[in-house]
Amino acid sequence: MTFENAALYRDITDFAHDTPMWVQHGARTWTEAGLLVFVALFVAGWWRARRDSPHAFAIAALAPLATAVAYVCSEVLKSAVTEERPCRAVAGAAVSLAACPPHGDWSFPSNHATIAGASAVALALVRRTLLWLTAPLALLMAFSRVFVGVHYPHDVLAGLGLGTLVTLAAVRLGTAPMTRLAGAMRTWSAPAVRWVMGPGPAPIVSYETPVRR
Known part of the structure; x- marks a missing residue:
């Protein structure tokens, strides 16, 4: 952890405490429940792909699987780095808006940001136009983890x-x-x-005009 990173963490958490209560409550809710939005989008992508080509269905099926693989990689990296949470390690920081995870639930990288980043990209591969929705949602999820005080900025950037x-x-x-x-x-x-x-896709019906003899 660098001094600059700790200072940015303090700046963001101080800003969080200066926001209205409805913003703080919304951040606490989104930072935990926001991932359910990606789950709903995965289900919608699978449902739509049921009537699409095998190639399109394959990508829709791989989207949540790839996200799960990313989560496992994040967990492995957490266990290797063992970085303490900033809500315990940064002196003089504001009290975190969310409950500080227990010791041993390491900080780097952010699992939530990893899942959000993976989901955003995977869903964009399913349907390119979804990137306009999923990218802002992923960035909002990543920022919320710092906003509520449970991650450093570099944790969420690494996760994404x-x-x-x-x-x-x-x-x-x-x-x-x-x-x-x-x-x-x-x-x-x-x-x-x-x-x-x-x-799969509906068969193409060809209507040919009969040839008059």
Whole structure:
């Protein structure tokens, strides 16, 4: 931790205490429940992909899986770095708006920021226009972790970067095999599997004008 990073953390947490109570309450709610928005978007992406090509379905299925891989990578890195939370380590800082996690729940990188970054990128790969929604949500999630006092700024920046890189790599490596699997599973007769996979794109019906003789 650098002096500049601790100073920025203090500046942000001091600012948080100067905001209205409804802002503080909203930040506490968003920083924990905001990830559910990404879950809902994953479900919507899967539902839409059920009537799309195997390739599109593969990316929609990989999106939450890639995010889960990013989370595991974040946990592994946390265990290796073992950085103490700023709500205990930074002297003279304002009391955190959220409960300070217990010792052993390390700070670097931020799991929430990692998941948010991974989700934002994964959903943008499912549907490019979603980036206009998911990127601001991910940045808001990352900032909220510093705002409520449980992470340093560098924790959330690292989390966003880690989530992005892991997701891009996971989707790139997994798309081809997942596409083949999705195409094969759509031919299965099991009702549950067929419902999960969906019917795929509707067949193109060609209407030809009969030739008069």
